Amino acid sequence: xxxxxxxxxxxxxxxxxxxxxxxxxxxIFASSTHSSLSINTQGLQVYLGDRFVENYIxxxxxxxxxxxxxxxLKMFFNSFIMATGVAILSVVTSLMAAYALVYYRIKYAxxxxxxxxxxxxxxxxxxxxxTYSVMAKLNLVNSYFGLIVPISASAVATLFFxxxxxxxxxxxxxxxxxxxxxxxxxxxxxxxxxxxxxxVAMLIFMFVFGYNQYLWPLLVTSQEQYWTVVMGLKMMSGSxxxxxxxxxxxxxxxxxIIVILQRHFIKGVFQDK
Amino acid sequence: xSFLELKKVTKIYPNGxxxxxxxxxxxxxxxxxxxxxxxxxxxxxxxxxxAGLEDITTGDIELDxxxxxxxxxxxxxxxxxxxxxALYPHMNVYNNLAYGLxxxxxxxxxxxxxxxxxxxxxxxxxxxxxxxALLSGGQRxxxxxxxxxxxxxKIFLFDEPLSNLDAKLRxxxxxxxxxxxxxxxxxxxxxxxxxxxxxxxxxxxxxxNNGIIEQLGTPIEIYNNPxxxxxxxxxxxxxxxxxxxxxxxxKFKTQAFEITGIKSDFDGKVILGVRPEHLVQxxxxxxxxxxxxxxxxxxxxxxYGEIKDKKDLLCYRTPGNExxxxxxxxxxxxxxxxxxxxxxxxxxxxx
Numbered sequence: 097x098x099x100x101x102x103x104x105x106x107x108x109x110x111x112x113x114x115x116x117x118x119x120x121x122x123x124i125f126a127s128s129t130h131s132s133l134s135i136n137t138q139g140l141q142v143y144l145g146d147r148f149v150e151n152y153i154x155x156x157x158x159x160x161x162x163x164x165x166x167x168x169l170k171m172f173f174n175s176f177i178m179a180t181g182v183a184i185l186s187v188v189t190s191l192m193a194a195y196a197l198v199y200y201r202i203k204y205a206x207x208x209x210x211x212x213x214x215x216x217x218x219x220x221x222x223x224x225x226x227t228y229s230v231m232a233k234l235n236l237v238n239s240y241f242g243l244i245v246p247i248s249a250s251a252v253a254t255l256f257f258x259x260x261x262x263x264x265x266x267x268x269x270x271x272x273x274x275x276x277x278x279x280x281x282x283x284x285x286x287x288x289x290x291x292x293x294x295x296v297a298m299l300i301f302m303f304v305f306g307y308n309q310y311l312w313p314l315l316v317t318s319q320e321q322y323w324t325v326v327m328g329l330k331m332m333s334g335s336x337x338x339x340x341x342x343x344x345x346x347x348x349x350x351x352x353i354i355v356i357l358q359r360h361f362i363k364g365v366f367q368d369k
Numbered sequence: 370x371s372f373l374e375l376k377k378v379t380k381i382y383p384n385g386x387x388x389x390x391x392x393x394x395x396x397x398x399x400x401x402x403x404x405x406x407x408x409x410x411x412x413x414x415x416x417x418x419x420a421g422l423e424d425i426t427t428g429d430i431e432l433d434x435x436x437x438x439x440x441x442x443x444x445x446x447x448x449x450x451x452x453x454x455a456l457y458p459h460m461n462v463y464n465n466l467a468y469g470l471x472x473x474x475x476x477x478x479x480x481x482x483x484x485x486x487x488x489x490x491x492x493x494x495x496x497x498x499x500x501x502a503l504l505s506g507g508q509r510x511x512x513x514x515x516x517x518x519x520x521x522x523k524i525f526l527f528d529e530p531l532s533n534l535d536a537k538l539r540x541x542x543x544x545x546x547x548x549x550x551x552x553x554x555x556x557x558x559x560x561x562x563x564x565x566x567x568x569x570x571x572x573x574x575x576x577x578n579n580g581i582i583e584q585l586g587t588p589i590e591i592y593n594n595p596x597x598x599x600x601x602x603x604x605x606x607x608x609x610x611x612x613x614x615x616x617x618x619x620k621f622k623t624q625a626f627e628i629t630g631i632k633s634d635f636d637g638k639v640i641l642g643v644r645p646e647h648l649v650q651x652x653x654x655x656x657x658x659x660x661x662x663x664x665x666x667x668x669x670x671x672x673y674g675e676i677k678d679k680k681d682l683l684c685y686r687t688p689g690n691e692x693x694x695x696x697x698x699x700x701x702x703x704x705x706x707x708x709x710x711x712x713x714x715x716x717x718x719x720x
Contacts, residue, residue: 265455267451267452267453267455268457270422270442270451270455271449271451271457271516272457273421273422273442273443274421274443274445274447275443275468275469275516275520276443276469276472276473277443277468278443281472285468286457289459290458290459
């Protein structure tokens with residue numbers, strides 16, 4: 097009896113949570129399928145309207161911004177490039193950094209690791225001006241490279257991979273050595289496949305991290321053709337329903353990534369070994 | 370003409386620990402050499418130096434007429450079986466075996482032929498598609514050996530490969546390793562702390578203690594003629610009995626008994642050693658013995674107890690059909706020429 101009570105009670109709490117999270121999303125979605133006139137006169141809508149296709153297609157192809165140079169479609173493309181770039185670059189660098197920290201005979205490897213680790217305490221916002229000035233000097237403002245590189249060093253991912261490598265038994269390395277594997281082969285043939293699920297999990301984290309960047313793209317892109325979705329939400333002009341439609345669409349890529357990779361993701365985060 | 374030669378090899382760790390003290394050793398081609406000793410005696414370190422996994426502090430290691438001190442482990446053409454097997458968890462058995470060959474740039478069909486031959490030899494052909502996680506302990510052991518065999522290396526190194534198996538499987542694998550080594554004929558070094566394993570496997574045995582080879586020889590030589598207290602105590606099961614006493618004027622003397630006519634003019638404190646299987650009952654035996662406990666193994670009885678008037682513990686082995694009850698009193702003699710006397714101070718054998 098108590099079990100039934102606790103389980104229905106916890107379900108009740110979960111349902112309330114879901115309700116609180118879903119309702120605003122639903123209101124925006126429902127409203128985005130009406131005309132701006134009905135939103136302006138009657139407020140947010142609970143029921144679906146009849147202008148779904150019209151509104152969404154217009155948003156995707158409408159040239160917005162100050163100079164009317166960029167469409168939402170292009171922003172999605174930019175965001176995709178940026179998020180993918182950040183995800184891949186940060187995972188590759190963290191994998192290699194962790195490899196060097198654990199397996200190379202580096203003096204003060206632990207100290208170096210902690211120095212890398214404390215960069216977590218220095219968020220992008222804090223170093224944004226020096227970073228910008230470096231990018232400007234390198235002539236990388238208004239480029240994909242400039243969007244991606246400065247946020248692609250991840251101390252968290254390095255930490256994850258390092259801790260994982262430390263649990264890999266030494267015999268595996270020794271055995272691989274005797275089997276003729278050199279430094280590079282051990283990395284590619286052993287550590288990378290062994291950390292596969294973790295790599296997938298990190299790719300998802302870093303994709304969403306890159307996708308959600310707001311301040312940095314805003315600063316480093318003055319040309320509208322490099323605008324990304326999250327900053328575009330703010331910069332995009334247009335009527336209220338179109339903005340709603342854009343907001344709805346901006347949620348799709350991260351959701352899609354998680355849905356596609358969730359099996360690996362769950363395995364990666366709760367990996368027992 | 371030795372195949373593997375260790376020339377005055379030492380290993381000193383950066384913190385000053387002397388793991389291996391000046392050691393010289395020759396191993397013939399095709400020989401099965403066993404390093405045996407208690408844990409921490411340096412036997413594994415010595416093996417890992419041959420493999421190239423540990424640097425050599427001083428001295429040279431020569432394999433097939435080539436000094437290999439500075440050669441990378443991957444180039445030494447040695448194969449090693451580890452205690453925990455160190456199979457590659459993300460590869461199936463086939464790839465576990467094939468990996469070393471792939472790295473040597475062999476053609477695909479050659480690799481396949483070699484892997485299949487090794488798998489057949491070890492009777493693991495049915496599991497080639499499986500991952501190591503799905504194999505039993507014995508199967509993993511075979512895969513680990515397969516990985517060594519498939520490369521046909523110059524030398525096999527075994528680092529306590531049987532200690533993770535249960536007792537029955539251990540005996541079975543022990544036999545298989547021996548048979549396999551005969552069949553393949555590859556020079557092998559086997560490290561173990563189990564003296565039974567050492568005795569049964571070895572062509573020659575090196576008993577190692579504190580980083581020094583205490584004695585080197587065939588198992589029977591070492592069993593019959595141990596040169597020190599340590600070797601005498603380490604080889605043989607149950608352990609050799611040790612009784613402390615004094616040697617003077619060719620006479621060994623303790624409170625409990627005396628033995629005369631010992632052919633040595635040593636004078637001083639000594640240890641008398643006698644194996645449990647070299648004691649016999651006699652009506653007016655020399656050693657009066659109070660039985661404390663009898664272990665009935667079926668084929669043998671191991672009789673434990675104390676020597677009368679002297680609190681030394683003693684073990685005596687009798688055939689299993691002999692009935693001895695705990696609490697009974699026995700009188701024992703030592704079989705002729707089966708006693709050992711060691712210098713108490715140095716531990717070296719006197720006679």
